[in-house]
Amino acid sequence: MEKMTVSVPFDKEKAVALQIYLGQKNSTLDIELIKTMDSLYSKFVPNLVRDFIQKKEEISTKRKEV
Secondary structure, three states: OOOOOOOOOOOHHHHHHHHHHHHHOOOOHHHHHHHHHHHHHHHHOOHHHHHHHHHHHHHHHHHHHO
């Protein structure tokens, strides 16, 4: 699936502190943000739409394999 970059303004000192403490938990800001985005996607995008997107991706993957 094609990726896009999402950018949000956030206080730099808070972001640096967050990166430090996430590192202590063997995680990264990217990992945690992706988890949060996945959670938002599951919460707000209707099941039928998610199913459609998944099926579309499966078809695209099968075509690439052939």
